[in-house]
Amino acid sequence: MKKYISFLFASMHLLLACAKPQEAVEQPEPGKKALVVGYLFANEQLLNAAKQVDFAKITHLNIAFINPDAQGNFAEVAGLKEAAQLAHHSGVKVFASFAGGNPPQHLKHLLQPAQQSKLIEQFAQLIDRYNLDGIDVDLEGDFIDGNYESFVLALSKMLRSRGKEMTAAVATWTSNRISDKALAVYDLLHIMSYDHTGPWNKDKPGPHATYEHMVADFTHWRDARKVPASKLVIGVPFYGYGFGEAIADDITFKELIAQYPLSADADKIDIPGKGTFYYNGRKAIGKKAAYAREQRAAGIMIWHLLADAPAPNSLLHIIVEQLAE
Numbered sequence: 001m002k003k004y005i006s007f008l009f010a011s012m013h014l015l016l017a018c019a020k021p022q023e024a025v026e027q028p029e030p031g032k033k034a035l036v037v038g039y040l041f042a043n044e045q046l047l048n049a050a051k052q053v054d055f056a057k058i059t060h061l062n063i064a065f066i067n068p069d070a071q072g073n074f075a076e077v078a079g080l081k082e083a084a085q086l087a088h089h090s091g092v093k094v095f096a097s098f099a100g101g102n103p104p105q106h107l108k109h110l111l112q113p114a115q116q117s118k119l120i121e122q123f124a125q126l127i128d129r130y131n132l133d134g135i136d137v138d139l140e141g142d143f144i145d146g147n148y149e150s151f152v153l154a155l156s157k158m159l160r161s162r163g164k165e166m167t168a169a170v171a172t173w174t175s176n177r178i179s180d181k182a183l184a185v186y187d188l189l190h191i192m193s194y195d196h197t198g199p200w201n202k203d204k205p206g207p208h209a210t211y212e213h214m215v216a217d218f219t220h221w222r223d224a225r226k227v228p229a230s231k232l233v234i235g236v237p238f239y240g241y242g243f244g245e246a247i248a249d250d251i252t253f254k255e256l257i258a259q260y261p262l263s264a265d266a267d268k269i270d271i272p273g274k275g276t277f278y279y280n281g282r283k284a285i286g287k288k289a290a291y292a293r294e295q296r297a298a299g300i301m302i303w304h305l306l307a308d309a310p311a312p313n314s315l316l317h318i319i320v321e322q323l324a325e
Contacts, residue, residue, distance in 0.1 A: 034292070034323035035059045035299030036316070037167075037190060037233055039097065040083070040306065042066050047079030049306055055090035057320050059299070062136045062167075065100035066126070072110050072119045080130050093133040095167060096126060100138050111139075111147040119151075120158050127164055134165035134187070144177040156185040169235070169301075171195075172217045175225060189227055190301040193217040194237040199250065205243035207267060207278040209236070214288055218295065233298045236288055237280055238307035238315055240268075244275010251277055252307035253315060264313045285315045289322035299323060 037060040040049045046063065053061070063083070068074050084094040099107060110119045123135060137152060152166070159166050167188040170178065183189070194209035218234055221227045238253045256263060256279060263269045268278045280288070292300055300319050302308075308316050 033059065034297075035188070035233055036319060036323070037062060037188075037299065037301040038305040038316075039064045039301075039303050041304070042077055042080070042097075044078055046077070047082050050079070050083035050086050053087075053305055054316070055087055055092050057316050058092055058302075058305075060093045060095065061087045062095045062097040064097035064136075064304075065103065065138065066096040066098060067100070067104055067107065068110060068119065068122055070104075070106040070109075072115065072122050074122055074126050077130070084130050084132060088131070093165075094130075095134045095136040095165075096123075096130075096132055097136040097138050097169070098123075099140065099143060101140055103139075103143060107139075107143060108145070108147075111143075111145075111151050113147065113150055116147075116151055116154055120155055123155060124158055124162070127159075127162060132164070134159060134167065136167045136169065136190070137186075138169040140169075140171060141174065144174050148177070149179050149182045152182045152185060170221070172220050175220065180225075183225060183227060186231070188231055188233050188298055189221060190233045190235055191217050191221060192235045192303075194235060194303070198241045199243075202243065205276065205278075208241055209280055210267075211284065211287055211291070214291065218291075218297065222295075229296050230298055233301045234288060234292045235301040235303060236285055236315075236319075237303055238305070239303070240277045240279025242275050242277050244271070246273065247271055247275030247277070251279070253279060253281075253313075254307055254309045257309040257313050264309070280315070282313065282315065282318055286318045286322050289319045290325070293323050293325065 036058045038058045039062045040046060042063045042065060063080060066077055087094045109115060156166050165187040167190060168186045169190045169192055171192045193214040196208045196213050197204050197206055198208055214234060218232060221232055222229050240251050240256060242248045260269055264281055265283045266281050267284050268276055270276050289300055308314055
């Protein structure tokens with residue numbers, strides 16, 4: 001009798017489960033590894049910087065920033081070919097990151113429809129010359145104008161024809177300037193969830209990259225802009241900002257730990273008589289990486305790799321551990 005009752009309840013439960021509408025939950029692809037995107041600077045120290053990177057801990061390397069001259073031509077990037085070879089040897093993809101937070105003003109002219117074809121051809125040559133895996137579009141602020149959509153659509157077409165990828169670094173405050181059509185052609189969006197305040201805003205001292213900032217930024221792009229979580233990479237800072245009369249405007253996490261070794265797990269440090277540094281310590285970075293994992297985001301983006309502290313305070317190590325859990 002007990003067996004019959006158990007069977008009856010099991011059958012009823014199955015019928016109810018089948019009848020109940022199921023919420024659509026985005027599932028990760030089987031065996032898909034969480035992404036870790038890191039930036040290095042495109043300067044004369046690029047190759048030396050690349051040799052310091054633990055490529056086993058990242059999946060994408062973005063070289064920032066590679067911009068054309070006023071005629072739309074790209075100069076030789078010292079060390080890029082060799083740096084790309086090092087990364088590729090470890091299975092890491094390499095992207096040229098274009099524009100940036102303070103790009104040359106002549107880019108606005110080059111992004112106009114009449115100039116786009118030549119610029120995109122120069123990007124094609126850049127990709128081929130250094131055997132890159134794609135372009136990271138980091139157009140910000142008023143560089144996201146009426147030419148943005150046509151440019152990224154044309155750039156995407158060229159990259160797709162070569163089997164390459166296109167990503168973008170995006171800030172939530174300029175989200176309304178980017179059309180749905182433009183968003184749709186990106187393989188990944190790197191959410192710059194930092195710089196909510198800074199030295200340019202001295203009258204508003206405080207943290208520039210809180211956990212709450214990150215949640216608001218991520219949910220905006222996922223829920224309001226309808227970008228799948230699997231295409232969203234959450235950006236975290238490996239640096240802090242200083243507020244005060246006698247304190248540096250900014251500091252890398254590496255520098256901060258070297259000067260204040262007991263501050264690795266904190267989010268701010270008060271320097272008596274000088275001011276306050278606000279940053280993301282080990283606990284904050286670990287919590288953000290855990291959120292990325294729980295929300296099935298594509299992964300974590302880091303600005304920038306060489307700002308990390310050595311073990312046992314490495315933020316990159318914490319990110320990798322959290323994403324793998």
